[in-house]
Amino acid sequence: MRFSISVLCFVSQVLGQLPAYTGPYGVGLIDVEVPGNGATFSNYTLKGTDQRAFYLETVLTSIYYPTAKDYANASQAPHPWLPRPLEVIAEGFAKAGGFGDPSVILAGLQVLGGNVTIPAQVDAPLSPDGGAFPVIVFSHGDTSLSTWYSIFCGELASRGNVVVAIQHRDGTSAGTVIRPKDGQERNLTYLRPEDVEPVPSELNLTMVKRTFRQGEVHEVVQMIEAINDGGGGGTYRSNSRNEGRDLANWKGRLDLTHLVASGHSFGATSTMDSLGGELTLVDSFTASIVFDPGKLSGPLNRNVSVPLLVADSLEWSLIPALLDGQNHFDLVKRIAEDSLQKTNGSWFMTNLGTAHVSVSDAPILAGDLITAFDSGAGNATIDPQVALQRYIDVSANFLQFLKDGSRNGILASEVTHPFFVNESGRDWVVHVAP
Numbered sequence: 011m012r013f014s015i016s017v018l019c020f021v022s023q024v025l026g027q028l029p030a031y032t033g034p035y036g037v038g039l040i041d042v043e044v045p046g047n048g049a050t051f052s053n054y055t056l057k058g059t060d061q062r063a064f065y066l067e068t069v070l071t072s073i074y075y076p077t078a079k080d081y082a083n084a085s086q087a088p089h090p091w092l093p094r095p096l097e098v099i100a101e102g103f104a105k106a107g108g109f110g111d112p113s114v115i116l117a118g119l120q121v122l123g124g125n126v127t128i129p130a131q132v133d134a135p136l137s138p139d140g141g142a143f144p145v146i147v148f149s150h151g152d153t154s155l156s157t158w159y160s161i162f163c164g165e166l167a168s169r170g171n172v173v174v175a176i177q178h179r180d181g182t183s184a185g186t187v188i189r190p191k192d193g194q195e196r197n198l199t200y201l202r203p204e205d206v207e208p209v210p211s212e213l214n215l216t217m218v219k220r221t222f223r224q225g226e227v228h229e230v231v232q233m234i235e236a237i238n239d240g241g242g243g244g245t246y247r248s249n250s251r252n253e254g255r256d257l258a259n260w261k262g263r264l265d266l267t268h269l270v271a272s273g274h275s276f277g278a279t280s281t282m283d284s285l286g287g288e289l290t291l292v293d294s295f296t297a298s299i300v301f302d303p304g305k306l307s308g309p310l311n312r313n314v315s316v317p318l319l320v321a322d323s324l325e326w327s328l329i330p331a332l333l334d335g336q337n338h339f340d341l342v343k344r345i346a347e348d349s350l351q352k353t354n355g356s357w358f359m360t361n362l363g364t365a366h367v368s369v370s371d372a373p374i375l376a377g378d379l380i381t382a383f384d385s386g387a388g389n390a391t392i393d394p395q396v397a398l399q400r401y402i403d404v405s406a407n408f409l410q411f412l413k414d415g416s417r418n419g420i421l422a423s424e425v426t427h428p429f430f431v432n433e434s435g436r437d438w439v440v441h442v443a444p
């Protein structure tokens with residue numbers, strides 16, 4: 011997601027808060043940052059230094075999980091929606107947007123999101139009921155932050171899933187602090203080609219970022235497996251963010267027969283990389299849910315051999331783009347069809363009335379101001395809560411389908427429109443379905 015932020019300085023309106031989750035469970039939240047495998051994914055260095063730019067020092071995730079509905083602990087502060095320090099995020103947005111001076115953006119972030127918190131219970135115990143929960147690994151988009159998808163992640167947790175949202179350190183985050191348990195903390199902001207040496211082409215840099223993400227996904231999957239094997243106490247002890255006191259009790263509570271890879275935009279592209287292609291490093295994912303696979307993120311992995319749900323926004327399906335010499339919509343459709351043929355369980359559909367940002371928290375927090383951040387946001391014509399609710403519902407229905415083969419909600423529909431049509435009176439148009 012790319013934002014142009016020049017107008018933030020004119021904005022003095024205070025944003026809303028995030029809505030409460032609606033599922034049968036309460037929602038717990040922990041940040042977990044553990045050592046990575048130390049691999050170096052390219053020889054690019056950060057400009058003007060000899061520091062490796064793509065060095066997998068740690069991996070950072072926010073884990074949203076089911077807890078008891080009435081759990082509360084007043085002495086535990088909620089997580090901010092914008093991780094601190096805001097200066098690091100502001101600097102990344104300024105770089106990505108081509109603005110010289112981050113101070114205007116910093117002021118905007120302070121006013122707009124500085125006081126917003128995520129309404130989840132930090133470090134609550136995992137729900138004692140519910141058996142083993144499916145696990146969704148979520149990857150954010152370009153120039154973004156994992157916390158910007160907190161409603162999607164938290165709402166799925168309230169419905170009985172564990173959602174592990176990765177804060178990527180591939181230079182697509184606006185900004186992030188890398189905090190090794192015993193080592194030097196460092197700030198990493200958005201990386202453009204001119205921020206590394208020797209200066210790569212846009213596509214080469216994109217491919218290094220995608221390769222790096224596969225390294226992070228590999229480490230995260232290993233962590234999830236270790237927690238489920240009873241190693242959560244060790245994860246807690248190696249977590250530099252000092253959360254996860256209850257992880258030792260998660261043995262056998264994760265249903266890794268339902269380990270689902272998910273992501274948005276650049277994160278959809280990188281998620282598809284995890285499903286059996288050239289860049290894939292793990293074969294653990296059993297299904298995938300992706301939103302708006304990237305148009306500017308390089309070629310898509312066409313070899314998806316697990317059940318796949320592709321849910322596009324109207325903006326994404328409506329506006330033609332060329333990728334790899336082909337029409338983007340047709341390419342995505344063919345990938346979904348191939349995956350359907352292999353698995354009998356894949357879909358491609360478009361959420362009408364929505365824009366590229368609609369799956370994130372941003373339109374709900376920013377209201378009409380969102381069009382000032384994102385030039386495509388004006389394609390959304392429906393209430394942002396309704397838009398996001400549809401994405402959450404179709405994802406929950408897909409998870410149910412994976413468990414028992416049932417087809418609920420829009421998944422019960424046949425193909426309605428093999429090609430995109432903005433047909434009034436519908437929520438979704440379905441392009442590929444079993």
Ligand SMILES: *[C@@H]1O[C@H](CO)[C@@H](O)[C@H](O)[C@H]1NC(C)=O
Nearest residue numbers: 049050051052053054064218
């Ligand atoms: C980095 O450079 C070394 C020495 O030239 C080379 O052996 C290695 O393959 C390079 N690594 C990557 C990831 O390109």
Ligand SMILES: *[C@@H]1O[C@H](CO)[C@@H](O)[C@H](O)[C@H]1NC(C)=O
Nearest residue numbers: 083084085086087133134135
């Ligand atoms: C509440 O949070 C505090 C601060 O993190 C912690 O020390 C305490 O154990 C928590 N209480 C319960 C019941 O979880």
Ligand SMILES: *[C@@H]1O[C@H](CO)[C@@H](O)[C@H](O)[C@H]1NC(C)=O
Nearest residue numbers: 023024025120121122124125
């Ligand atoms: C944010 O919270 C602080 C402390 O509660 C308060 O002083 C400040 O006015 C708030 N800012 C906005 C924009 O609401």
Ligand SMILES: *[C@@H]1O[C@H](CO)[C@@H](O)[C@H](O)[C@H]1NC(C)=O
Nearest residue numbers: 095096097098194195196197
């Ligand atoms: C990271 O950025 C913050 C805010 O600008 C700054 O205070 C801090 O010193 C930086 N940390 C490092 C290790 O450079």
Ligand SMILES: *[C@@H]1O[C@H](CO)[C@@H](O)[C@H](O)[C@H]1NC(C)=O
Nearest residue numbers: 208209210211212213214215
């Ligand atoms: C891009 O990558 C290709 C293949 O690895 C390499 O031959 C080329 O020199 C790179 N170009 C730039 C500008 O990074």
Ligand SMILES: *[C@@H]1O[C@H](CO)[C@@H](O)[C@H](O)[C@H]1NC(C)=O
Nearest residue numbers: 285286287288293313314315
């Ligand atoms: C496609 O994915 C399958 C399953 O992961 C793998 O066995 C196969 O080698 C892949 N084919 C190509 C062309 O990458």
Ligand SMILES: *[C@@H]1O[C@H](CO)[C@@H](O)[C@H](O)[C@H]1NC(C)=O
Nearest residue numbers: 349350351352353354355444
């Ligand atoms: C898909 O369905 C067809 C027809 O019912 C069946 O022959 C095939 O074995 C199924 N494939 C998979 C992977 O389930």
Ligand SMILES: *[C@@H]1O[C@H](CO)[C@@H](O)[C@H](O)[C@H]1NC(C)=O
Nearest residue numbers: 325329385386387388389390
């Ligand atoms: C729809 O999105 C495109 C970019 O994807 C943008 O150029 C266009 O202005 C948007 N339309 C509206 C009505 O906002």
Ligand SMILES: *[C@@H]1O[C@H](CO)[C@@H](O)[C@H](O)[C@H]1NC(C)=O
Nearest residue numbers: 328363389391432433434435
């Ligand atoms: C799509 O259709 C809806 C309902 O008819 C309409 O409000 C909206 O403006 C249309 N969007 C575009 C981009 O044409």
